[in-house]
Amino acid sequence: xxxxxxxxxxxxxxxxxxxxxxxxxxxxxxxxxxxxxxxxxxxxxxxxxxxxxxxxxxxxxxxxxxxxxxxxxxxxxxxxxxxxxxxxxxxxxxxxxxxxxxxxxxxxxxxxxxxxxxxxxxxxxxxxxxxxxxxxxxxxxxxxxxxxxxxxxxxxxxxxxxxxxxxxxxxxxxxxxxxxxxxxxxxxxxxxxxxxxxxxxxxxxxxxxxxxxxxxxxxxxxxxxxxxxxxxxxxxxxxxxxxxxxxxxxxxxxxxxxxxxxxxxxxxxxxxxxxxxxxxxxxxxxxx
Numbered sequence: 001x002x003x004x005x006x007x008x009x010x011x012x013x014x015x016x017x018x019x020x021x022x023x024x025x026x027x028x029x030x031x032x033x034x035x036x037x038x039x040x041x042x043x044x045x046x047x048x049x050x051x052x053x054x055x056x057x058x059x060x061x062x063x064x065x066x067x068x069x070x071x072x073x074x075x076x077x078x079x080x081x082x083x084x085x086x087x088x089x090x091x092x093x094x095x096x097x098x099x100x101x102x103x104x105x106x107x108x109x110x111x112x113x114x115x116x117x118x119x120x121x122x123x124x125x126x127x128x129x130x131x132x133x134x135x136x137x138x139x140x141x142x143x144x145x146x147x148x149x150x151x152x153x154x155x156x157x158x159x160x161x162x163x164x165x166x167x168x169x170x171x172x173x174x175x176x177x178x179x180x181x182x183x184x185x186x187x188x189x190x191x192x193x194x195x196x197x198x199x200x201x202x203x204x205x206x207x208x209x210x211x212x213x214x215x216x217x218x219x220x221x222x223x224x225x226x227x228x229x230x231x232x233x234x235x236x237x238x239x240x241x242x243x244x245x246x247x248x249x250x251x252x253x254x255x256x257x258x259x260x261x262x263x264x265x266x267x268x269x270x271x272x273x274x275x276x277x278x279x280x281x282x283x284x285x286x287x288x
Contacts, residue, residue, distance in 0.1 A: 009217065011213045016153075016157075016210065018206060019157065019160055019203070019206045019207075019210070020160075022164070022202050022203055022206065023160050023164060023203075024041060026164055027041040027042075027043065027045070028041060031043075057113065059111055059112065059113055059151065060111050060112040060113070060117055060118075060119050062253075063109070063111040063119070063121075063253050063256060064099060064111070064119065064121070066248065066250050066253050067101055067109070067121065067246075067248050067250070067253060068101055068102065068103070068247075068248050069099035069100065069101045069119070069121040070099055070100055070101075070102075071097050071098065071099045071119070072098050072099060072100055076100075077098075077100065077127070079132075080098060080100070080122065080127065080135075081098055083132070083135055083136055083139050084096065084098050084120055084139055084143075087136065087139050087140050087143050087225060087226075088143060090225055091140075091143050091144075091146075091147050091225055093115055093118075093143065093146060093147055094115050094116055094118075096110070096112065096115075096118035096119055096120050096143075096146060097112075097118070097119040097120070098119075098120055098121075099119055099120070099121035099122075100121065100122060100123070100124060100127070101121055101122070101123045101124065101246075101248075102123075102124050103123045103124060103125060103244075103246055103247050103248070104123070104124065104125040104128075104244045105123055105125050105242060105244035105245060105246040105247070105261070106123060106125045106126045106129055106130070106238060106239045106242040106244070106259070107122075107123050107125070107126060107239070107246050107257050107258060107259055107261060108120070108121060108122040108123065108126055108138050108139075108141075108142055108257065108258045109121055109142065109253070109256040109257045109258065110142040110143070110145045110146050110150075110151060110256070111151055111256055112146070112151055113151065113152055114149075114152070115146065115147075118146045118151070120139060120142045120143065120146070122135075122138070122139075123246070125242070125244060126138065126239075129238055129242075130235055130238060131234075133228065133231040133234075134231055134232075134234050134235035134238065135235070136226055136228075136231055137222060137223075137226060137228070137229075137231030137232030137233075137234070137235045138232065138235050138258060140221075140222035140223070140225040140226045140231075140232065141218045141219060141221075141222035141232055141258055142218075142222075142258065143222070143225065144217070144218040144221035144222045144225060145214070145218045147221065148214070148217060148218065148221060150214045150217070150218060151256070153210070153214065154210070154211060154214065154255055154256070157206075157207050157210050157211070158207065158255070160203065160207075161200075161203045161204060161207050164200050164203040165200050165203075207255075207273075208272070208273055211255045211273040211274070212273070212274060212275040215258075215274050215275055215280065216275060216280065216283065219232060219280055219283065219284055220283070220284075220287070223284055223287055229284040229285065229287045229288050230284070230285070230288060232284055233280075233281045233284040233285050236258075236259070236277050236280055236281050236284070237277070237281060239258065239259045239277070240259065240277035240278075240281075245261065245262065246261035249261035249262050254273050255273040255274075257274075259274060259277070260272045260273055260274045
């Protein structure tokens with residue numbers, strides 16, 4: 001378990017470094033096209049900070065509203081509340097808010113910018129179909145996301161992808177409007193065009209890679225929290241076999257869920273925010 005956790009942390013750091021370099025390269029190319037390298041880097045930085053600030057302070061409200069999750073009190077579902085509370089104590093975390101989504105699909109997510117603003121949400125389908133041990137595995141996975149600051153990390157990743165997309169749109173407008181700098185002539189225009197085409201694709205691929213590594217990390221951390229990897233492995237088996245698609249599935253929040261809310265096979269699965277369930281289950285059972 002410890003080796004798995006350390007490996008996923010290293011991979012995430014490496015991916016984030018690459019991601020930042022991609023954003024800076026795009027900002028440099030943006031500035032080069034308009035004749036001011038430093039201005040391009042400054043714009044990329046300002047847009048990233050601005051978008052991150054909005055996402056940082058509103059992430060929990062946005063996620064709850066988008067998923068239709070309702071925050072509950074202990075009296076609404078004592079079993080779920082006690083499960084979350086016990087695992088929060090075990091993890092050494094403050095008690096997060098608990099929410100339920102009225103949906104037959106088997107799924108769950110955690111959100112919030114820090115420990116004090118965290119929310120753990122599960123679907124009614126998950127509560128109906130999982131055993132207590134399996135539910136503990138899922139909650140432990142979500143509590144691990146909170147403890148590892150995955151919510152904050154993925155907010156930053158999503159914002160970086162959005163920054164690249166926004167700058168790409170601005171550069172396309174410059175191409176069509178003929179507002180680029182004449183310095184460097186066609187060479188600069190070609191480099192800028194390549195960046196416009198490749199950077200959003202690279203950014204999206206890195207986002208997917210970071211998301212998948214954090215899922216593996218939360219699986220391993222959750223198994224360490226319960227000391228019983230089979231609980232989460234069994235839950236993931238049931239979740240992967242579930243035929244229901246989450247009714248309020250949203251691409252902007254898909255990465256937060258324990259399982260991709262969009263059911264897909266083949267090429268669709270290749271661009272999923274989550275690693276294949278089979279690989280996650282295999283890794284968990286190899287820990288035992």
